[in-house]
Structures are given as structure tokens and as C-alpha cells.
Amino acid sequence: MNSKKHHSCIILCGGQSRRMGQDKGSMIIQDKPMINHVLSTLNNEINEVIIVLNNKDRIDKYKNFIKKEDYNFTVTFAEDEIKNIGPMSGILTGLKHITSNYALILPCDSPYVTENLIENIFNELDSRYQAIVPYHDNENRLKTSEPLHSIYSKNIIPEIEELVSNDILHIKGLIEKIDTKFILIDNKKLLKKEFRNLNRPTDI
Numbered sequence: 001m002n003s004k005k006h007h008s009c010i011i012l013c014g015g016q017s018r019r020m021g022q023d024k025g026s027m028i029i030q031d032k033p034m035i036n037h038v039l040s041t042l043n044n045e046i047n048e049v050i051i052v053l054n055n056k057d058r059i060d061k062y063k064n065f066i067k068k069e070d071y072n073f074t075v076t077f078a079e080d081e082i083k084n085i086g087p088m089s090g091i092l093t094g095l096k097h098i099t100s101n102y103a104l105i106l107p108c109d110s111p112y113v114t115e116n117l118i119e120n121i122f123n124e125l126d127s128r129y130q131a132i133v134p135y136h137d138n139e140n141r142l143k144t145s146e147p148l149h150s151i152y153s154k155n156i157i158p159e160i161e162e163l164v165s166n167d168i169l170h171i172k173g174l175i176e177k178i179d180t181k182f183i184l185i186d187n188k189k190l191l192k193k194e195f196r197n198l199n200r201p202t203d204i
């Protein structure tokens with residue numbers, strides 16, 4: 001019997017990868033596509049994954065190397081509801097697909113996340129809040145926050161739609177507006193190095 005809690009994860013993979021110069025989620029890092037590193041950390045904690053890409057061709061491409069039978073969670077591919085507005089669209093689309101109340105958002109270009117990190121972020125889940133957001137520096141929590149390694153409630157969909165209609169597309173603008181629990185990246189439970197993402201060839 002599966003004893004995992006009903007936890008969802010949304011992986012954002014619909015970016016342009018302009019700085020990297022090639023599609024980041026599918027690029028090979030240590031023998032496997034970058035997104036597969038992220039997927040391989042989720043088995044213990046997650047039972048539903050939504051991978052959000054920006055078009056159908058890209059979804060077909062990813063289906064070739066993401067084999068649902070390799071994981072003990074469901075995998076659903078979704079297409080951005082709104083095109084070319086960045087990660088906010090991926091979060092909106094993903095939240096509309098989840099069947100639980102909260103989802104952990106992860107970017108596809110963050111291959112250093114670990115099972116421990118996923119577990120420790122979910123341990124902070126608290127139904128009094130709409131978002132659980134790790135941050136680096138006590139002096140400036142919002143500015144040093146990691147909004148693409150954070151948990152969000154499905155009930156923020158109306159707030160996202162309002163922000164998008166006002167052309168506010170940065171995720172920190174969303175975090176400011178909702179009830180957010182900030183959690184310190186303390187290098188004990190949450191390790192700084194696990195948040196590192198790869199944007200440019202020189203980051204590898």
C-alpha cells in the first residue's frame with residue numbers, strides 16, 4: 001500500500017533557455033536529462049507530478065525520455081494556459097491541474113535538489129498559509145527568497161489571475177500579496193547548494 005501523503009509537485013519547464021543556448025530540461029547533465037535529476041528526488045514524498053511546458057511539440061519531445069513507469073507517482077504533461085509570460089503561467093497552469101490543495105513548484109534547471117530538501121520543505125507545510133517560501137537572508141526575506149522552490153496553495157489561482165491581468169508577472173509580486181510563511185535556508189535542514197540552478201554554459 002502507498003503510505004505517502006497526497007502531495008503534488010509542479011515542474012516548470014517551458015522557458016526559452018536563452019542564456020543556456022539549448023533546452024535546459026532535456027540537456028544531459030551527468031548521463032541524464034536535467035529534468036530527470038529533479039524527478040528522481042520525488043519518489044518518497046510526492047504522488048502526483050505535473051510537468052508544465054509551453055507547447056505541444058515540446059510535450060511530445062519530453063514524453064520520449066520521461067517514462068512514467070520509472071516513477072511511483074503519476075506524471076501529467078500540461079501546456080501553458082497563457083503563452084510567453086514566463087513562470088507565472090506555469091504556476092497557474094500547474095495549480096489548475098493538481099488534485100491536492102498544495103503543490104511544490106520546482107524549476108527543471110535545478111539538478112541539485114535532494115530527497116531531503118523535498119521532505120524538509122513539505123515538513124513546513126502549514127494550512128494557515130498560502131505559500132511556504134525558502135529564503136537566504138533575514139535582513140531581506142522577500143528579495144532573497146526562492147519562489148521557484150516553494151509550495152503554493154491551489155486557492156491562490158484568483159490572485160494569480162488578477163496579477164496577470166494587471167501585467168504583474170514576477171513571482172515575488174505574488175508572494176507579497178498572499179499569506180506566506182518564510183523559511184530560512186539555514187544550511188542545516190535546507191542547504192544553499194540545493195537551490196542552485198543552471199542558467200548558462202559556465203554554470204555547469
Ligand SMILES: Nc1nc2c(ncn2[C@@H]2O[C@H](COP(=O)(O)OP(=O)(O)OP(=O)(O)O)[C@@H](O)[C@H]2O)c(=O)[nH]1
Binds near residue numbers: 018109
Ligand atoms: N511553463 C513555463 N515555464 C517557464 C516559462 N518561463 C520560464 N519557465 C521555467 O521557469 C524556470 C526559470 O526560468 P528562467 O531560467 O528564469 O528562464 P528561461 O526562459 O528558462 O531561461 P532564459 O531564457 O535564459 O531566461 C525554468 O525551469 C523555466 O523552464 C514559461 O513561460 N512557462
